[in-house]
Amino acid sequence: MQSVTRKAARQLARQARIASRAQSTTAVATQRQTRTANTASTPSGRRSFATARYSDDGSARSAVINVLNNIASKREVQQYLAQFTSVSSQQFAVIKVGGAIMTDYLDVLCASLRNLNQMGLFPVIIHGAGPQLNKLLEDAGVEPQYKEGIRITDGKTLGIARKLFLEENLKLVEALESWGVRARPITSGVLMADYKDKDTYQFVGEVNKVYGASIKASIADGYIPVLTCMAESEDGQVLNVNADKAAAELARELVPLKIVYLSEKGGIHDKETGKLIEAINLDEEYDEYMKKPWVIHGTRSKIRDIKTLLDDLPRSSSVAIIHPETLERELFTHSGAGTLIRRGTKLHQASSLPEFQNMDRLKQTLVRDREGLDAAAVVDRYLQSLKNRPLRAYYDDNMEALAIVLPPTETSANSSLAHLATLTMTRSAWLSNIADNVFQNLKRDFPKLAWTVKQDDENLTWFVEKADGSIARKGEVLFWYGIESPEEVRELMSEFVQHGRQMFGDINLESQLHRAAAAAERIRARAASLAGMRGGQQAQQQARAFSTSARPSRPSAIGAQAQAQRRGYATTNPNPPLGIKNREKDYPSKVAVIGARGYTGQALIDMLNRHPNMDLCHVSSRELAGKKLKGYDKKEIIYEVLTPDDIRRMAEKKEIDCWVMALPNGLSKPYIDAIDESGHKEALVVDLSADYRFDPTWTYGLPELVQRHKIASATRISNPGCYATAAQLGIAPLVPHLAPEPASPTVFGVSGYSGAGTKPSPKNDVNNLTNNLIAYSLTDHIHEREISSQLGTQVAFVPHVAVWFAGIHHTISLPLAHSITSRDVRQLYQDRYDKEKLVKVSGESPQVKLIAGKHGVEIGGFAVHSSGKRAVVNVTIDNLLKGAATQCLQNMNLALGYGEYEGIPVD
Structure with a gap:
């Protein structure tokens, strides 16, 4: 059992910062030594870049990620790194460096920028250079003049400023x-400007154009x-901006x-x-802040x-005002650092289920957020339990x-402790900090x-x-x-320790309600007893209890695993899926493969050999x-006819x-008819050919x-084609954004x-x-019909075959109905396949x-065409595995009641 208070948490965080800072300090010293050595070794006194540059290999990247893991979880670092690397490089971040940072925190800044670069x-x-300019002007006997907080820049001031900015620029570049x-x-050549008010401010400009080519x-x-x-x-006049x-x-x-605005504050x-x-959500809080005295x-x-800036940018953009020491923390952690300003997401509220406009x-x-295939039924029971209960819900439009x-x-007169029964976030909600927005509302409305x-x-x-505090026990953490x-803290911890498994386990919701209610009554009774010992009004104020939560086990009211939408389905399935109760049988399941000579049949047999609940019989x-039969070690099997x-x-x-x-196209029907005629309707049939892919039954x-x-719940499953699987997965997220016909996606496919x-x-x-490279079936290929039929939109498919053995590569061109950026396209795919264990988006x-x-x-x-109206996506798949055998085993597992990925190596 572990107990962590806020003070302890701060100490742990402080230790992590000290460790990180120590690493940076050591690196600073090493770099200084390197600079000295390099300067001495070059005739011109300038350092030798080749000898000082860090190696840009995998080990350097791993070392940096290890440092980042000291300030954030590995998951957070990987989430944000994936987000940042999903866009073109110039769209990662603009960082404004104040003059004071250049003077006092140059090494810290360089260390952070090196980590990002690696x-x-x-x-x-x-960068700016305000404090340095003030000092130079003072030394030159020039008294700075300001109007409405803006420095008046005369010719002499401009000359000093220009020389200073060039020196500071070179200083930062050489330091990096x-x-x-x-x-x-x-x-x-980048920033163009108009005079702000030449008569008043002289050589001060306001940027009116940015040339980003350089x-x-x-x-x-x-x-x-x-x-x-x-x-x-x-006209070429330099202006101070x-x-x-x-x-x-x-x-x-x-x-x-x-x-990012780096600030010593x-x-x-x-x-x-x-x-x-910590955060300002402009959509909700701007007017409120503007009224503060x-x-x-x-x-x-x-x-x-x-x-004004964020109103002109996508909602995914944000501004951070931070100290240079916390640059990585801001970029790679959910909690961030400094002040994060974003347009935010306006949250709706409901105080009862009927207030939800869209049930x-x-x-x-x-x-x-629910893993089991009985999710809908569990959700219905959960909502039924909330039907007549007071609640407070927070949610965004989507x-x-x-x-x-x-x-x-x-x-519960002796309690003012509320209970967070459900918290579910998509991946994009975490990355766009909606989670912080939600918690700001929680802290505002619920003091405890x-x-x-x-x-x-x-x-x-x-x-x-x-x-403020937490306690961990047997895999659960109470916060x-x-x-x-x-x-109150001791009482809360005691109840959690004694009844945690009952109250916090993944159990039937109806039973949980009764247990949670009973536990709450125990807490109230103990709290009342404590109140009596302390006496009077003070006791009433301090006695606390759990509410009778419908789902006190975690921030999600439903699901075997919290945050399941980011983890995918479990590899085990203790509860049989819906629709298979009529298929009761002894386990393991007995399997027969008809047509096992081909490559796909062999690949399937290899996986059945590893499957703990599949018994290959024929x-x-x-x-x-x-x-x-080779490759099957559980028992000896002889090929038969x-x-x-x-x-x-x-x-x-x-x-x-x-x-x-596992027969060629056109050969399965006699065998399937024989199974249908037998009366064994609950037997599962998976057909790997194209014979039944267009059969609605x-x-x-x-x-x-x-x-x-x-x-x-199916007993007759048609396994998709290999080309078709890859093409559909590569097109599906963009279907709502496709241009209307006759424009259509084109798939250029090459198979081993x-x-x-x-x-x-x-x-x-x-x-x-x-x-x-051999092209074939240039029009009307059966996979073209399959892809188009399943996606509900016409798709052109052109197949080819190449010299490699296994693997398919698709280049898919997709006409768009409206302009979309490449970053937004990738985000669509990341969101769509975030919890899919067998789909990787990069x-x-x-x-291939x-x-x-x-x-x-x-x-x-x-990639997106310069017009913004055509996207290009690449997809690869092993035609024998996910294109056939692996997908077959997924379908078998689901229909037979096993974990979807049982027997499938999942990276």
């Missing part, structure tokens, strides 16, 4: 180079661009995910309380300018985030709150940040905030009859639970796109020669394929040589 990230840097970061000074070229060449806050007028405003104009041009502080403001002058202008959407949101709090009931989370939850560190009395092959009559007799005796038809077995409960089968032909003749185009032997699909590329 992970393949290229922030755009723009000494840290092994390739940096390029860009001191002109920035993009710098990044393309592998350099971080470093800009000064000096601009030029149309405000660095914050220049950074904003850069952001409008580059559209980055993050705009580390963020915006509430001048009434002195506390750091302390939001005046520079603070008011800054918040107003940031709102179907509510059910769908709860189902997505219900990417949903929180349901059960407040104390009227009968308790909730529980699985100890291995990937967002555990985020919950630690939100809590709370707002409880200050030691007696394999039929006319060519191999009488020979021993099974006729339709043989199969009918076996089916009548119910000897086989699952029949797999059969279930199409593509689990990632077809509702799994339909597959689980194993797709041509074992029967000799020009398409599997290696000599014929060497240095060659920014790079997948390589890397997919052979793997059981999943890889999707990448995500």
